[in-house]
Amino acid sequence: MPRAVREQQMLDAAVRTFGQRGYRAASMDEIADLAGVSKPLVYLYLNSKEDLFTACIRREAQALTAAVRAGAHPGLPADRQLWEGLRAFFTHTAQNPDGWAVLHLQARTHGEPFAAEVRTMRAEIVAFVTQLILVAAREAHRDPSPAEREVAGLAEALVGAAESLAAWANATPGVSAKQAAATMMNFAWAGLGNLMEGRSWAAPKS
Template sequence: MPREVRERQMLDAAVEVFARRGYRAASMDEIAELAGASKPLVYLYLNSKEDLFSACIRREATALMEAVRAAVDPAAPAESRLWSGLRAFFAHTAEHPAGWAVLSCQARTHGEPFAVVVAELRQEIVDLVTRLLAETADGAAAAGERDAGGAGALPGHEVSGLAHALVGAAESLAGWANDRTGAVPTAKETAATLMNVAWVGLENLMNGQRWTASARP
């Protein structure tokens, strides 16, 4: 069997075991058995349990980012790009629940170098969302879509904050959707839930409609 095929089988097995057992409780024996390989062969190909876990995280992070990027048409309006990206994100996490569990739970609880890879992935997604939100706000300003009393261009820190909030909400929703035991929402339904919050809120901001605290303490 070609080495790349055997390594893929090992990584597939490792992702399943790490997601189910956690990094510390996962055993190389179980991973080797699930992969249909000997434990010495797993060590030969992937060196150590730490290296194997790192390889799993990097593979799953790359696959998720590639799925999101592939779904986003650079020529489409910002709203369509955000919608397509969210749908791709939720579709991928639903289709690869073990991979998402490794990224969202296991990798973040064991410190460096694992958490660094996840942080890099998250920052890539935040940067993408930040650009989409900024382009939307700039486009609205250029087209004169705001009322005379509008808020003008959104400050950079506000766009960045909105992007972080949106990505955090997406991560939380993905976990919620994957953990449900009853009716499971589709990726489209989950994406629509987030768009209803994010896009409607952004539209209000661009029209100068902001929430303000009441006079009450």
């Protein structure tokens, strides 16, 4: 059996095991068994548990960002792009729960080589959202364009809200990807709209 195929089988088994058991609790034995190969072969192809986990994170991160970008076509208006991106995100996470668990839970929880990997992916998504917000600001002829830090914070909040809703949608029966995306839009777009118009909530002086 060709190496590339075997490797994908191993990564499949690893994502499933890491996603369900966690990085430390997953054993190379179990992964090799699930992949239907012997342990030395896993080491031959993927070097070490650390490298294997990193490979899982990379593959799943790639798949997720690809899905989101594929949803949001550059030509559309900003709100439509956001809407499509969110739908793609919720759909992908619902269909790849183990991959999502690896990215959202496991990779961030197990320290440095891995957290960085996820930060990179997350930064990419946050950058995508940020740019969307700036496009929207331009579309609304907002002048001057909003402060960078403010936009960064909003993008973070938006992504965090989406992540949280993904978990909620997965756990709550009867909530579809589309509904989750609609909730996100309702929640976020108005707040962003206010930003466009330069209004903001007035913090009390306390």
